[in-house]
Structure formats: structure tokens, C-alpha cells
Amino acid sequence: MAAPDSPTAPPIATLEAMFAANRAAGQKAVAPFVTAGDPDAATSVAVLEALDRAGASLCELGVPYSDPIADGPVIQASYTRALAAGITLEGVFGIAREAAGRVAMPILAMASYSLVFRRGIERFVADAVAAGLAGFVVPDLPVEESDDLDGACRSAGLALVRLVTPTTPPERAAAIAAKSTGFLYCVSVAGVTGARTELPAGLIDRVKWLRTQTDVPILVGFGISSPEQVKAVCQVADGAIVGSALVRLVAEQAAAGPAALAAAVERYVGGLVAARA
Secondary structure: OOOOOOOOOOOHHHHHHHHHHHHHHOOOEEEEEEEOOOOOHHHHHHHHHHHHHHOOOOEEEEOOOOOOOOOOHHHHHHHHHHHHOOOOHHHHHHHHHHHHOOOOOOEEEEOOHHHHHHHOHHHHHHHHHHOOOOEEEOOOOOHHHOHHHHHHHHHHOOEEEEEEOOOOOHHHHHHHHHHOOOOEEEEOOOOOOOOOOOOOOOHHHHHHHHHOOOOOOEEEEOOOOOHHHHHHHHOOOOEEEEOHHHHHHHHHHHHHOHHHHHHHHHHHHHHHHHHOO
16 A cells, blocks of 8 residues: 555545554554634644644544434534534535645545535535545444445555444454544434443444454444543443533633633643553
């Protein structure tokens, strides 16, 4: 595969290079989630830059949608705020494009498949490549119906990250894990997103089993908010995804202005990065 900075390198190469560097350094990934356009586009770019300065390994950029899938009240509220402020899909791609030119970490879009389908798979994928995205997380796309998007992503060199939940039957989980590219998203708990105080029982065994089903890195998300939780997850998985707690911080600090908000984000995520194994 071409080097990540080669003109011919596919977008997914930035993800692969990051995970390879982590393995060489004995480190795990910290993957924050933020909502595009909350509170506005310019601040979203500043937040992405703050995440990069803090040492985030990658970022999931949430695409606001009126009917969120598996998103708890904190992320739902952020989507509502962003949509009310006028964010559009073009605006999301614009945020990604501007940030991708300023940060080293890969950025993936987390989007409902309905948005992909409405725009058209080929156009959506082409727009993502042009915006500098490394791939997608599409939570509501069943593996049985994913061949078209999967093929387009593979042709364009984009990651298509799949999700496995605690209630996914083993046979289906194995099929999902085998198809995931970039990394596999292991959902820690059944239900919706939201910060929690403890890691669920059975998570370690589930991650260990998933390792036997795929060669891609496994990241754990849903309910992770503290350095202690990041440290615990990173003992068994390849990294931790932190969403609701960060989205709440953005909402709480938005009134302070972009500079103060970015500083708060950098401090918070820097603490998570320092805790990774």
C-alpha cells in the first residue's frame, strides 16, 4: 500500500497508518465523536483542531439527522441544535474539508444510511473523498443490504466501519466483523448512547471473541466518558470511542466562545489520551 502521504494513497491508509503507529508505540486509540455544526461550522472546525492538538487518534464527525439512530438525548439535542442553526450535508462536507487540511488525525463521518441513499451512493462517496474523509460509520445499515456502499467504499479506498452490539447473535456478529474495514465498532451496551459510570459485564470476553473473527482493530464505544474507563477499555480493545460526554461539554462551553470552548475540549480529551494504555 502506498504511504499515507503519497498522492496515490487511498483515504483508509491514514487510518491504517495511525493504528500501525499505535502498535509500534504500544499505544491505544482515543476516538472522540463530535456533532458537525454544533454550535456552528466555524466552531466545529476549531473543535476538530483542538481534538488533534490533544492527541486524538481519529474523530467521528456526526452528521445531524432529524431521526437519530441509537443516539441518546445528549447527541439528539446536538443534532437538533445543528439543524436549527442551518447545517446541511454540504456544510458537513465543508467542515470536514477545512479541518482535514489542518489536522493529522483521520476523520470519519457517522451518518444515517438514509442520507447516503438520498444523495446517491456514488455521489456521497465522491463528496467524502473530496472532503478528505477517511471513511464512514453507518449505524443503521444492515450487513445484508450493504454490498452497494461497501463496493463503492472499497473502490474509493474509504473505510466502512461496522457495529456489533451486545445483542448481535454470534453468527451475525462474525459476518459483520468480517466485512468491517478500518476498524470494528464494538458497542459496549444495549440501548442508546450516553455517558455511564461503569463498564458492562461481559465486555472483555466479547472483545476477545471478536478478535478471533477479524484482523481489523476493535474500538469500544457507548458510555465511555472518563480517563478511568478509557484505561479499562484499552486494556482489552484497540481503543475507546467517547461521544456523549464530549458533546455535552461542547454544549456547556459554547457560550464561552470558540477559543474557550476549544481549550476546554483540548483539556478534556488530553486527559483521556493520557489514560490510554
